[in-house]
Amino acid sequence: MRTELYFAFRNRKVVGGFAVILAFLLLGLIAPLFTDHGPNDYVGPPAAPPSGEYWFGTTTFGQDIFLQFANGLRSTFLVGLLGGGIAAIVGMTIGFVAGYRGGIVDEALNMLTNIVLVLPALAVLIILHTYIGIKSVPAQALFIGLFSWPWVARAVRAQTLSLRSREFVDLARLSGLRPLTIIRREIAPNMSSYLLLTFILLFGGSVLFAATLDFIGLGPTESISLGLMMNNAVQWSALHLGLWWWFVPPGLGITAIVGALYVMNVGLDEVFNPKLREM
Amino acid sequence: MLTLEAISKVYKVGAFGGRELTAVQEVSFAVGPGEVVSLIGESGSGKSTIGRMVLRLASVTKGRIVFDGTDVSRHTGARLKAYRKKVQGVFQDPFSSYNPIFKADRVLHMIRDSFFPGVSASQWRTKLEESLDAVRLDPGQVLGKYPHQLSGGQLQRLLIARALLLDIELLVADEIISMLDASTRIDVLNLLAELKERGLGILFITHDLSLGHYLSDRSVILRRGEVVEIGPTTEVFANPKHDYTKMLLASVPQLHRKWDMA
Numbered sequence: 287m288r289t290e291l292y293f294a295f296r297n298r299k300v301v302g303g304f305a306v307i308l309a310f311l312l313l314g315l316i317a318p319l320f321t322d323h324g325p326n327d328y329v330g331p332p333a334a335p336p337s338g339e340y341w342f343g344t345t346t347f348g349q350d351i352f353l354q355f356a357n358g359l360r361s362t363f364l365v366g367l368l369g370g371g372i373a374a375i376v377g378m379t380i381g382f383v384a385g386y387r388g389g390i391v392d393e394a395l396n397m398l399t400n401i402v403l404v405l406p407a408l409a410v411l412i413i414l415h416t417y418i419g420i421k422s423v424p425a426q427a428l429f430i431g432l433f434s435w436p437w438v439a440r441a442v443r444a445q446t447l448s449l450r451s452r453e454f455v456d457l458a459r460l461s462g463l464r465p466l467t468i469i470r471r472e473i474a475p476n477m478s479s480y481l482l483l484t485f486i487l488l489f490g491g492s493v494l495f496a497a498t499l500d501f502i503g504l505g506p507t508e509s510i511s512l513g514l515m516m517n518n519a520v521q522w523s524a525l526h527l528g529l530w531w532w533f534v535p536p537g538l539g540i541t542a543i544v545g546a547l548y549v550m551n552v553g554l555d556e557v558f559n560p561k562l563r564e565m
Numbered sequence: 566m567l568t569l570e571a572i573s574k575v576y577k578v579g580a581f582g583g584r585e586l587t588a589v590q591e592v593s594f595a596v597g598p599g600e601v602v603s604l605i606g607e608s609g610s611g612k613s614t615i616g617r618m619v620l621r622l623a624s625v626t627k628g629r630i631v632f633d634g635t636d637v638s639r640h641t642g643a644r645l646k647a648y649r650k651k652v653q654g655v656f657q658d659p660f661s662s663y664n665p666i667f668k669a670d671r672v673l674h675m676i677r678d679s680f681f682p683g684v685s686a687s688q689w690r691t692k693l694e695e696s697l698d699a700v701r702l703d704p705g706q707v708l709g710k711y712p713h714q715l716s717g718g719q720l721q722r723l724l725i726a727r728a729l730l731l732d733i734e735l736l737v738a739d740e741i742i743s744m745l746d747a748s749t750r751i752d753v754l755n756l757l758a759e760l761k762e763r764g765l766g767i768l769f770i771t772h773d774l775s776l777g778h779y780l781s782d783r784s785v786i787l788r789r790g791e792v793v794e795i796g797p798t799t800e801v802f803a804n805p806k807h808d809y810t811k812m813l814l815a816s817v818p819q820l821h822r823k824w825d826m827a
């Protein structure tokens with residue numbers, strides 16, 4: 287573990303990706319603290335280009351785009367953390383139990399996985415949105431999480447299946463350890479690097495999924511997010527009116543965050559997989 | 566002590582458990598205190614399945630496993646745990662018997678956490694030294710090391726020491742020397758002989774006939790999940806009754822010579 291930490295700190299992809307993520311996270315956490323205004327308040331002149339006072343300019347209605355961006359980052363990280371977290375917990379739990387238990391439990395969980403896999407997430411979301419309404423970011427994250435776990439369950443199940451046939455699992459059983467303890471203390475630690483990589487991918491996937499939903503108008507209605515900013519910009523013809531500062535920051539933000547996560551993942555893969563380490 | 570009463574094992578194989586495979590069929594034999602019983606058969610004859618049923622790692626499809634007068638074949642929870650205080654196993658592959666990312670002595674700590682949570686540190690140290698001494702391992706050489714830093718023979722001894730922490734009455738030894746080099750094999754066999762002297766019953770599983778006779782009192786010859794011959798080892802080896810046993814013996818020519826000389 288310590289050598290891996292050492293290699294992680296020396297890996298440029300890991301350090302670079304992590305720095306970008308951290309910068310955006312700090313911006314999102316700190317910037318909104320310096321103002322009393324909410325992200326949708328009308329604070330300035332309409333459609334003003336970036337200036338010393340309004341760093342990213344304002345919208346057609348005079349909203350501060352920098353403030354919207356900083357608040358939108360909060361939503362982005364929240365949806366990534368929650369959506370990715372929920373998908374990771376559900377997928378790993380199902381994968382571990384299916385792989386360890388086998389038999390009829392495995393078959394039932396496999397069937398569940400396949401059903402969720404083929405369910406058209408978008409159609410379900412449109413229905414949910416119409417009847418219940420997805421109002422908050424956590425609600426959106428919950429939805430995303432509940433639809434993104436199947437591939438995790440499959441991958442974790444396959445690895446668990448191969449680990450559980452190893453004799454150290456038999457010895458743990460002979461030592462009186464219970465199934466959940468064996469999964470937690472004998473099997474999962476063997477996959478810890480893989481589980482971390484999985485979570486990072488899920489995080490990025492949730493961010494992208496949320497941005498897509500927000501952009502097509504299926505996002506939470508009671509907050510601001512990077513996707514919703516783009517949605518607004520398109521809706522109010524920012525492109526035609528030449529208000530580039532309205533849609534460029536959120537687009538770049540999402541691209542940078544997802545890109546940085548991806549680069550970090552590739553770097554971590556090299557760290558955990560000595561064969562891939564750069565000389 | 567241990568009596569198998571017509572135990573069978575049927576595996577469900579194929580998609581949705583469509584096909585059945587009978588790995589063990591109505592096998593009966595007994596192991597007494599201080600007795601070594603060899604379970605001999607070709608690869609795939611069901612030896613490990615029997616061992617795993619005795620250890621309750623695999624379920625018993627049919628029949629009873631009677632240990633000290635009680636049928637343990639359906640025990641769960643606390644009663645199963647109590648059974649495992651008396652019956653433990655060691656397996657073929659020493660390297661896959663250890664979780665590669667943890668230190669090897671973790672298998673010993675696991676016994677303490679699970680079976681002796683109340684024992685004080687000094688009492689535990691005494692216990693540990695006793696059992697390491699019994700398998701002739703130097704604590705300084707094996708404790709605190711990772712599995713890949715130890716030899717196959719050391720790893721197998723450590724597993725035997727792990728079982729001895731529990732005051733076991735029966736040890737299931739499933740091909741425990743087949744992956745060791747020749748000189749280490751003898752050491753481990755001698756160690757088993759010592760344990761036998763101390764009154765431990767041993768179920769010695771092997772596919773190698775030349776190892777089977779070395780320390781065993783009785784032999785069970787297994788073929789495709791069924792017992793074809795059973796009796797005192799000297800008799801089975803000197804005077805095989807079943808064709809299968811004869812064939813097994815004939816395929817190990819150097820064995821006869823060794824046997825005649827003995």
Ligand SMILES: Nc1ncnc2c1ncn2[C@@H]1O[C@H](COP(=O)(O)OP(=O)(O)O)[C@@H](O)[C@H]1O
Pocket residue numbers: 576577578586588606607608609610611612613614615
């Ligand atoms: N978990 C299992 N599922 C299905 N079949 C199994 C399983 N374990 C063993 N078998 C089958 O049972 C038979 C006996 O295997 P085993 O007891 O390992 O034999 P041995 O130890 O004598 O080589 C083999 O045909 C094997 O393929």
Ligand SMILES: [Mg+2]
Pocket residue numbers: 612613614740
């Ligand atoms: Mg076997």
